[in-house]
Amino acid sequence: MAVAIGIDIGGTFTDIVVLGTDGPRLYKFPSTPDDPARGVVAALEALIARGNIAPGIVERIVHGSTVATNALLEGKLGKTALVTTDGFRDVLEIGRQNRPSLYDLFFTRPEPIVPRELRFEVPERVGSDGSVVRPLDREAVVRLLPTLREAGIQAVAVCFLFSFLHPDHEREAGEVLAGLGVPVTLSSDLLPEFREYERTSTTVINAALRPVVGSYLSSLEEGAARLDLPARWPVMQSSGAIAHAATAQRDPVRILLSGPAGGVEGARQVGLRSGFPDLITLDMGGTSCDVALVQGGTVGRTVGGAIGGYPVALPMADIHTIGAGGGSLARLDAGRALRVGPESAGAAPGPACYGRGGTEPTVTDAHLVLGHLLPEFPLGGLPRLDLDAARRAVGRIADPLGIAVEAAALGILKVADAAMERAIRVISVERGHDPRGFALLAFGGAGPLHAVSLARRLGIPKVLVPPTAGVLSALGLLLAEVGHETGQGVVRPLRSVPVAELAGLLDRLQAQAQGELVSHGAPREAVRFAFVAALRYAGQAHELDIPIALGYVPITETQREPFLTLDPSFRGSVASQLVCDERPPAMNPGATIPSLGELRLPGGRQASLRWIRGTPNMHSPGDGPTWIAELEGAFHAAHAHRYGHAAPDETVELVAVRVRASVPPPEADVRPAFAPAPELPATCAAWFDRSGPVAARVVHRADLDPGAQIEGPAIILGPDATTLLPPRSRATADEHATLIVEVG
């Protein structure tokens, strides 16, 4: 019986999920941030020693790691040089010329990753039409070699202006610089798209991470070999897809958001399995809370992300983080308002009830005071929770206000909820999505305690709590698809690009992305593709990603006809279902369908997106104009949907085309094998409002068979998270052991 292992290496804990045919088994170990590989290898060694895994049957190991993030945030990077076009070496430092905080006179910007003395200019220039204005002075590059050697450079980044239109200069410089014997990253290889600052920043980060991530992956490889485990571990990328170890080693910038992306991907997967393609994901841990949006089974993504203030222009999951977690500290501020977070009690001392010396009240202490947590059943190997310590801590809020300890505890939760409500509004309402059309999927140790009250505040009708709420990131690693994305900047009016040229470009990108996966063992026929055109109106600075869905007819102004009904038992993405069934000849499989649904057009008219069969073949020149017109039409519609208006008379510009190649993961049963539930009291006294405690049922998830229903008030214990059901809410366990809560 083969098993797969998912390992999520966080700052404090390393979560391990072992997935066999009998569902996932979950383990938690301490992390070793000083040498991340050591802790992981030790944990696996312990699992082998305890007989939890047998090395021979491990088929694959996928991991998510904060190693790149930590190296970037702590500045522990390889010594890197940057080579730029003459006159532009400071682009990296000037950035977009803005400052991070408006009113802070003592603001700083993150130190440029390459200091000025290691930024070198060489004569060369390409114009905005891709023509050579000034040829590369190759000798000038050659002359840099001794200086770079002397400086002890460990990596080099090359970024020339307009290299995405004319990569030859970068390639030639790269050939010369290869003589140094250190890794060289060319911007035209990594991110051939426009906007020089974001491209330079991404390229430089990649170069500087290569020595660090390279040695980390080598240590893992050695450790795994010693334990007789598969040696090359794929890694979760910021985009939510898995990359082969060799790709991560070459493009480590792609794994910066590895951990959080794994969480959102896990949430997406368990949501889809339970029939919920539209989710707001809430990952609330000890110090912070991550929220993200999944729409139509697709994780919201951005190419405008930044980590530690450094822009990274490769696709990453669009995650909004605020400082609200179980360990967030509550205090009365100078203006006598009750504030919760962003300061946190952290892992040490932790909440007062952990009995590790904490005396300030936290969100977790408030839950304990209110009876939402049972002192004798703590999570994650903690000792018995100290109720008296929690009451003393919350008393620090209650006493000066002259209110009961329980009233203060309720206040702390209310304020924490208000902050999280605002965070969710940022990723939903402020981006044009009504949260009431989504389900709230809660995970992380503290998420399921807040989910129902939060959903009520936002008018969200349903809450989902997966059985693996505490280790969903690790599980997500095993459920995610293997994928690679690549793109090409164009920046020309869409109608001026010959269809043959565009088709050729898509072919090239497709071959490139497919090659990346196939060369690392993916079966060629299993690879699917999704194409995207980044379009904008000429003059705009931001573009919209429009799926180039071959077989997608936008803007047919029809009545509200049902165009698609999903079989409730369907799994996987909408696109894979549809395209596999109805793939027109000579089309690429796997093109993604844009969000399905109604569009609002100016004047209150409705338009629906329809899937039709037998679409025009873009490779046939005769159908080209139709195809371009459809793409343009899709852009106008998407613009109208997102921004409330479209301008069909204006020039649409093709900024870039991108392709995402992916191989779907094997089907897996995600129901965990719960250990038998401990002996629990039938009820406990819990507070939900100021009217006093009520008797809440106490149950364990291990005792909930599919179809089991629990009425609130209730407290549902699990191995790694506790779910709180306030009065009037009702939970049903589904066939995947996910709790579906009607918030009432």
Next chain:
Amino acid sequence: MRGIDPITLEVLRHALASVTEEMNANLVRSAYSPNIKERRDCSSALFDRRGELVAQAESIPVHLGAMPFSVRAAIGAVQEWAEGDVVALNDPYLGGAHLPDVTFVAPVFAGSGLAAFVACRAHHADIGGPAPGSLAPRATEIYGEGLRIPPVRLWRRGELDDDLRRLLLLNVRTPDERWGDLRAQHAACLTGFERVRDLVARYGADLLDAGMRAVLDYSERRMRAEIQRLPQGSAQFEDALDDDGTGSGPVPIRARVDIRKDTVRVDFAGSAPQVRGPLNAVFAVTASAVYYTLRAVTDPTIPPNAGCYRPIEIVAPEGSLVNPRPPAPVVGGNLETSQRIVDVVLGAFAQLVPDHVPAASQGTMNNIAVGGTDPRTGCPYAFYETIAGGAGARPTGDGVDGVHTHMTNTLNTPVEALELAYPLRVERYELRSGTGGRGRFRGGDGIRRDFTPLGHIAHASLLTDRRVGRPYGLAGAEPGAPGENVLLRDGEEIPLPGKTELDLHPGGILSIRTPGGGGYGPAMGGEMEDACCGS
């Protein structure tokens, strides 16, 4: 506390702030023009039914605290409000900043009556007048700066006044884009209506009103507590603009700051009389600059609302540069003079709280507009941007190089984006090494950005300052280097004035070199070196 407990206070504070954030997000999302959509030159605010500012969302400080003047003007102009009324105005002499900034003010009715006002302000890319972009550097009266709008109801009871709309749009260069942006402002107001009504439904009108007052009192308590921590006393500082745009200068600004118990008074007596050129800063702009400074030297996390400003008194002599009388032109007051007002007020604070205040930053926005006919398409184009410079050194470290400071924070146009969109080439974009003032801590370096037109003659206008005067250093350090505007032609460097217009021929390079920030603390480096050499 008016019956509002600390828990409800905090919950309402989040809710009220998110009303304005959602209004502003909708404004940005629905806007047509890049200036609002990309540069986010807009803000949204919520007022209680008495017209007091309760919450505000903004992305550049120049909008801070300026809308209360507009709301007051709207309330003064409309005798009887009806549901669905939306007032538009841009008159700088009635709470605007300069004519391109158009403000909407609308009452929100919920439950039994008036529950609140919402307002939003956006910088429109054109509002008429002689120059595209309505940044006329040579105007000598406000009549020459574009269309001036008093408080008028553009929507009455939810119905658009089409006569008024046609009048507005006939007077601007890109009417479709303008109307798109104005509709986006209306959409932001509608978001505000909806969210305030939600809050009334959730909390009740009375509790919500009490909550708004409690949030004001809360900010006031925190601001007073912060001011009380500052040392008591008075200080005065003077600095100047290079010129007024018509060639006369320098133009001094003087401020006296008095800290008494938990209040601050800022008095501009002794500042220059209003000037002939468009550098006059209307009182609302002066107030924004003062509020910015106070937020920056106290605690920037205090929610910005009317309560926060209660302990602050601003005295600006009528008819002066910082409180002009109509019809003085004002377009540059918002852009350039606001920066100098910050320099002056900070300079006074530096004497009172030396540890809290950095040396002067570049003190200009380096406004540059280039236009002409694109030889690639035969179509006219117009390009506008501001360029960053050096930030002042602080008591704790060097100033930041090449960054926007104080009243603005807009993004640059990437070189590749600029060259793709316009028939221009950027020849150089780099830090001006050594332009930050020397001292124990070095001021930030300015920027050099060189442009050349490709295949056509371009027209450029410059509205820049600190080309003569220099950003001051503090505690014995040197000032930053002044900026320079230079035309490079046939191997020659031809100096240009700070505020000018010129034709740019192919082969000629317009080189904008922005000022460095002032240094902080006596320079040790030079003396140390001398000592080394001597021994």
